[in-house]
Amino acid sequence: MAKGLKGMGTKYNCYSCDGKFYDLNRAEPICPKCGANQNEAPTKKVSRAAPAPTPPAEPKPTPKPAKSSKSDAPIPKDAVPGPAVDSDFDDDVDIDALVDERTRARADRDFARAAAIRDELKERGIALEDTPHGTVWHRE
Numbered sequence: 001m002a003k004g005l006k007g008m009g010t011k012y013n014c015y016s017c018d019g020k021f022y023d024l025n026r027a028e029p030i031c032p033k034c035g036a037n038q039n040e041a042p043t044k045k046v047s048r049a050a051p052a053p054t055p056p057a058e059p060k061p062t063p064k065p066a067k068s069s070k071s072d073a074p075i076p077k078d079a080v081p082g083p084a085v086d087s088d089f090d091d092d093v094d095i096d097a098l099v100d101e102r103t104r105a106r107a108d109r110d111f112a113r114a115a116a117i118r119d120e121l122k123e124r125g126i127a128l129e130d131t132p133h134g135t136v137w138h139r140e
């Protein structure tokens with residue numbers, strides 16, 4: 001009659017009281033200390049590893065449409081800058097400067113230069129008129 005561990009059945013570590021015992025080959029491994037049936041042990045004792053709470057669905061950043069060049073294009077290529085309307089002011093300044101220069105040229109008796117300026121203005125459609133009060137110009 002050999003006594004040994006073999007006859008003691010399966011060793012258990014009680015899930016309830018943490019006591020160690022052998023089931024003695026009984027059908028149900030009942031803990032002798034607390035009477036807990038080890039077959040009823042909560043297999044999911046690792047309950048602390050609770051399923052991670054599903055993170056709140058992060059709002060997907062709306063991907064910027066790749067082809068936004070349509071709205072980004074500030075000016076259509078066929079939008080040609082208008083004709084010389086805007087350049088009138090610059091022309092006037094330019095003409096005034098030339099008239100002043102011609103006036104100085106005449107004062108210096110540099111009539112060749114004065115004539116050249118007069119011709120220059122004439123090409124632009126500007127007519128000069130010398131008055132006692134100075135030179136005035138107007139568009140022809």
Ligand SMILES: [Zn+2]
Nearest residue numbers: 014017031034
């Ligand atoms: Zn126990």
